[in-house]
Amino acid sequence: MSRDAILSRAVDFASVEGLEGLTIGRLAGDLEMSKSGLFGHFGSKEELQLATVDAACAIFGREVIEPAAQAAPGRERLGALCDGFVGYLEREVFPGGCFLAAAAAEFDGRPGPVRDKVRGAMIGWLAELERHAEIAGADDPAQLAFELNALGQGANHAYQLYGDREAFTRARSAVMRRLP
Amino acid sequence: MSRDAILSRAVDFASVEGLEGLTIGRLAGDLEMSKSGLFGHFGSKEELQLATVDAACAIFGREVIEPAAQAAPGRERLGALCDGFVGYLEREVFPGGCFLAAAAAEFDGRPGPVRDKVRGAMIGWLAELERHAEIAGADDPAQLAFELNALGQGANHAYQLYGDREAFTRARSAVMRRLP
DNA sequence: CCTACCGATCGGTAGG
DNA sequence: CCTACCGATCGGTAGG
Numbered sequence: 562m563s564r565d566a567i568l569s570r571a572v573d574f575a576s577v578e579g580l581e582g583l584t585i586g587r588l589a590g591d592l593e594m595s596k597s598g599l600f601g602h603f604g605s606k607e608e609l610q611l612a613t614v615d616a617a618c619a620i621f622g623r624e625v626i627e628p629a630a631q632a633a634p635g636r637e638r639l640g641a642l643c644d645g646f647v648g649y650l651e652r653e654v655f656p657g658g659c660f661l662a663a664a665a666a667e668f669d670g671r672p673g674p675v676r677d678k679v680r681g682a683m684i685g686w687l688a689e690l691e692r693h694a695e696i697a698g699a700d701d702p703a704q705l706a707f708e709l710n711a712l713g714q715g716a717n718h719a720y721q722l723y724g725d726r727e728a729f730t731r732a733r734s735a736v737m738r739r740l741p
Numbered sequence: 742m743s744r745d746a747i748l749s750r751a752v753d754f755a756s757v758e759g760l761e762g763l764t765i766g767r768l769a770g771d772l773e774m775s776k777s778g779l780f781g782h783f784g785s786k787e788e789l790q791l792a793t794v795d796a797a798c799a800i801f802g803r804e805v806i807e808p809a810a811q812a813a814p815g816r817e818r819l820g821a822l823c824d825g826f827v828g829y830l831e832r833e834v835f836p837g838g839c840f841l842a843a844a845a846a847e848f849d850g851r852p853g854p855v856r857d858k859v860r861g862a863m864i865g866w867l868a869e870l871e872r873h874a875e876i877a878g879a880d881d882p883a884q885l886a887f888e889l890n891a892l893g894q895g896a897n898h899a900y901q902l903y904g905d906r907e908a909f910t911r912a913r914s915a916v917m918r919r920l921p
Numbered sequence: 922c923c924t925a926c927c928g929a930t931c932g933g934t935a936g937g
Numbered sequence: 938c939c940t941a942c943c944g945a946t947c948g949g950t951a952g953g
Contacts, residue, residue: 711895
């Protein structure tokens with residue numbers, strides 16, 4: 562069983578059960594291997610959590626950031642990033658919704674390397690929004706990035722909690738109205 | 742040790758560690774009582790979680806809904822609800838930020854009575870926003886309620902993850918601009 | 922990669 | 938409200 566195959570399951574598991582609910586024993590059972598066999602790939606639960614966050618970030622890059630890079634920098638790219646984010650929620654790339662949002666909510670009150678990595682990834686996403694908001698000539702790029710991200714996270718939240726698919730339409734329409 | 746005194750600690754504990762991280766043993770140790778003494782008040786961990794959610798909802802009502810009831814129904818009340826929500830985040834009524842947001846993120850993928858209660862509370866909050874959006878004459882009250890809630894949740898998220906107090910100002914300014 | 926094990930902690934119970 | 942305990946599961950280790 563390769564490390565990548567383990568992490569592929571770990572990412573899906575953690576998006577539903579949380580990074581703390583991702584226990585070595587259950588993950589090993591699910592992959593039909595021994596606990597110590599799985600453990601040997603990572604060396605500690607924290608290293609498994611960190612590797613899982615990295616794997617999730619790679620998927621986010623492939624599913625959201627890279628496709629949007631087709632669009633011209635500035636307003637067009639900003640729209641593509643937001644639309645791509647909503648699409649990634651809509652397609653259920655992770656069964657538990659946005660992995661980073663779930664990990665952020667779980668670890669924001671627990672100092673340590675996992676929180677730091679999640680925070681770094683979320684800051685990177687906001688910086689990408691802000692960069693294109695600035696190119697697009699927004700009055701206050703950080704403000705616009707905050708609002709656009711909040712709308713996307715709001716759709717994730719509504720869909721995960723109520724199964725309300727209309728939230729995707731709401732987020733898209735609000736983003737459209739708010740773009741410079 | 743009264744049930745209310747136990748729940749007061751449980752609410753703070755769970756807002757940081759999560760409703761699953763709220764273990765009977767740690768809570769009992771923190772309150773300097775025996776596990777079984779605490780357990781007797783609730784009968785199961787799930788009942789403790791449900792009672793903790795109820796206690797948090799009561800605080801939310803007292804801190805956000807009730808003060809806003811001073812404002813006239815419609816646009817004024819809608820502004821007071823949003824402002825009150827941001828103020829409640831700013832005052833750190835719960836040490837881990839918005840209790841319901843944290844509980845929703847934790848339980849949205851786990852069917853059961855805890856998720857149902859959290860969902861019911863969140864739907865009640867959104868319905869309150871929507872009701873006053875309608876009275877205020879919004880074109881699409883549900884859309885407005887979605888956006889206003891997303892902005893508040895975005896401030897909670899940013900403050901909890903980055904400690905960014907400017908997020909409160911950002912949320913308030915976006916809400917102001919969006920009110921009908 | 923495995924079996925077999927460690928001490929700690931989990932939710933919960935018996936009995937008072 | 939307590940002490941004392943239950944089986945299950947946790948992260949992690951020894952040894953191969």
